[in-house]
Structure formats: structure tokens, C-alpha cells
Amino acid sequence: MKEFDYEKLVTATDGFSPSRLIGKGSHGYVYKGLLHEEDKRHSVVAIKTPSLSPSPSSLLFEKSEQMKKLENEINVLSSLPCSPHVLSFLGHAEKRLMVVELMPNGSLHQLLHVSTTLPPPTWLKRIEIALQIARAVHFLHGQGIVHRDIKSDNILFDWDWEPKLADFGLAAHLADEKRPPPAGTIGYLDPCYTCPENMSTKVDVYSYGVVLLEIVSGRKAIDVTRSPTSIVDWAVPLINEGKVGEICGGGSAVFVGTNLRLLRMAARCVSSDVETRPSAGEITAEIVLCLAGPLRSLPLWMSFFRGVVKLKRRRTRLRETLTWPGQTCHVR
Ligand SMILES: Nc1ncnc2c1ncn2[C@@H]1O[C@H](COP(=O)(O)OP(=O)(O)OP(=O)(O)O)[C@@H](O)[C@H]1O
Numbered sequence: 001m002k003e004f005d006y007e008k009l010v011t012a013t014d015g016f017s018p019s020r021l022i023g024k025g026s027h028g029y030v031y032k033g034l035l036h037e038e039d040k041r042h043s044v045v046a047i048k049t050p051s052l053s054p055s056p057s058s059l060l061f062e063k064s065e066q067m068k069k070l071e072n073e074i075n076v077l078s079s080l081p082c083s084p085h086v087l088s089f090l091g092h093a094e095k096r097l098m099v100v101e102l103m104p105n106g107s108l109h110q111l112l113h114v115s116t117t118l119p120p121p122t123w124l125k126r127i128e129i130a131l132q133i134a135r136a137v138h139f140l141h142g143q144g145i146v147h148r149d150i151k152s153d154n155i156l157f158d159w160d161w162e163p164k165l166a167d168f169g170l171a172a173h174l175a176d177e178k179r180p181p182p183a184g185t186i187g188y189l190d191p192c193y194t195c196p197e198n199m200s201t202k203v204d205v206y207s208y209g210v211v212l213l214e215i216v217s218g219r220k221a222i223d224v225t226r227s228p229t230s231i232v233d234w235a236v237p238l239i240n241e242g243k244v245g246e247i248c249g250g251g252s253a254v255f256v257g258t259n260l261r262l263l264r265m266a267a268r269c270v271s272s273d274v275e276t277r278p279s280a281g282e283i284t285a286e287i288v289l290c291l292a293g294p295l296r297s298l299p300l301w302m303s304f305f306r307g308v309v310k311l312k313r314r315r316t317r318l319r320e321t322l323t324w325p326g327q328t329c330h331v332r
Helices: 004-011 065-079 108-114 124-143 201-217 231-240 244-248 255-267 280-296 301-323
Strands: 019-022 028-036 042-050 089-093 097-101 155-157 163-165
Touching: 004 028, 004 042, 004 089, 004 097, 028 065, 042 065, 065 089, 065 097, 097 124, 097 155, 097 163, 097 201, 108 155, 124 201, 124 255, 124 280, 201 231, 201 244, 201 255, 201 280, 231 244, 244 255
Parallel strands: none
Antiparallel strands: 019 028, 028 042, 042 097, 089 097, 155 163
């Protein structure tokens, strides 16, 4: 695990300057940092601090909840092998600051529910996101880890708009003898997860099911302006009646069939019968099958077009890395 000098990270964020603040969570602040490497190159990274002042000389050395959460995130992320579907961990300073790859394109929540500038993601992009996140969850479970906070806010996009699972503050090892008390986010939290002993991979499968419903329907996990407010209470009866159109609004026949398949799987993920929920591996395999049908019917010119778009994005990314004010930057 790479250890950074605390002061080096303070300099990288311009003394935690508000102009470098990218986002605030309930436990942490995330800053954009510019690291000066020994070989004179520069890297743009994200630096996470507990939401209280990160000064090492203050009384805040006493471990607050925020600090414990960040320390847990550092321990979990640093124990994981690299995965293209999980936020890359780059190092830490005194376990009080965490350095990770910068995700410049916001979260899935912003893309689906907030952004007014970006066009809504295409059907294909939505399913690709669902697949990448299923792979991330499958990978984590394979490592004996439960994320416990899967939600659209914790799915972030990299420079190429590839989604990655982030925010491991609540993650826990299944093998640990002492299990943490239940935790998560309302709307995504498995209602069957009521005591520490109930912690299992199926807790993540429930939350993943909620995200899948969000991706396919475009509706928020909890929407107080609608009744029922919960996406699960709204979607599951409609899925049981096969009313795909009411959930995701029509579309061509091939997409309706595939959406019904995806929605049925989402309904299994959020089932109150925990045993019948699919594993993350089953979910991944099912989405691959769902993707295969419509992709086969895509004309050849469309695949070529998608290749060109990806290439263009890479070029934009390169341009952006070279335009840090007054600096030439290299992005990890
Ligand atoms: N690597 C990153 N690159 C860019 N933005 C990030 C990165 N990590 C987190 N963010 C943004 O920073 C904000 C806070 O991050 P995060 O969700 O990890 O904090 P948190 O306090 O653990 O969250 P929560 O409120 O879910 O407990 C979010 O808006 C998130 O989108």
C-alpha cells in the first residue's frame, strides 16, 4: 500500500482549497489533487478526507465516526486486487487521507436524475452500466467482501464514461467474527437485514436490484412526490403483471422483451425471500444474455460508429489532462 507524505497531499489540494472540492458526502470530502511525481510528471487524483477538518495537529486525531469509516475504506480498498470495475486505490497518508483515481464524470445518480445538460443514457449504455456494476459486485463477493452501500450515488464514471463502484466506507469482510451492526442507505437497504448475523452477499444483491430498477425505469429509489414512494413497492407489482411499458415506457419489441427479462431479475434481487435472490454471478450471466439479443440485431455500421465515439472520448480525455491551469498533467 503506497504511503504518501501528509504535507504532500495538503500541497496537492492547495491546502484543501474550496476551489478543489469535488464533492461532499455524509462522512467525507473529496478534493481534486495534483501530485508532483519524482520523475517531474504530474498526476490528477482524488483525495478523500473525513468531513471534519483534516488537520493532523488538531484534537480530531481522536477517532470520529468519519475517520473510522475512511480507515475502513482504506483497509478494504488496499486489500483488493485491481479490478476494472472498482475505483482504483492509489494510497493514503497516515490512514487519514485516501488517494484514489479521479472520476471526473459524476455519479450514476447525477446522470439518471440530476443532469440537465447530458442526454439520458441510451438503452445499450444503461445495460452496459448494469453489467459493469454486476461484475463489480461479483468480484467483491469473490473476495469475501460485502459492500453494504450499493446505490446510484456510489457508482462513478471515469474519463471514458466507464462506471466503477466506489465508497467502501461501510464494506465488511464476511469472514470477520465480529460483524458490524446493519447499515446502508434508506431506499437501498435490504429490509431483511435487521441484525449483524443477517449480513450476507444477498444484502448487496437487494441494493443492486434497486439500482437495476432505477437504471431501467429512470425513477429514483425513493421519490416522495409519487405514490408509492419506494421504487420496489411501485415496480414489483407491475413486473408481476408483465407491464413493462409502464415501467420503462415502450420501446421496440426486442427491447421490451429484454427489459422484461431484466426487470424479472431485478424483482428476484429485491425478493423478501432472501434464499431465492440470485448471486452476483447469476446476475452477470443473465445480463450478458440480455445484451446478446439486441446486439446481434445491431447493423455492422453501428458497431463501427460506437468504436469511433469511444476513440473520440479518449482524445477528449487526453486534451483535458493537458489543460490543468498552467500545468501539463498526466492522468493515471
Ligand atoms: N474518486 C472520486 N472522483 C470524483 N468524485 C468523487 C470520487 N469519490 C467520491 N466522489 C464524490 O465526492 C462526494 C462524496 O464522496 P463519497 O460518497 O465517497 O463520500 P461519503 O461521505 O462516504 O458518502 P456517503 O454520504 O454515501 O456516506 C460524492 O459526491 C462523490 O460523487
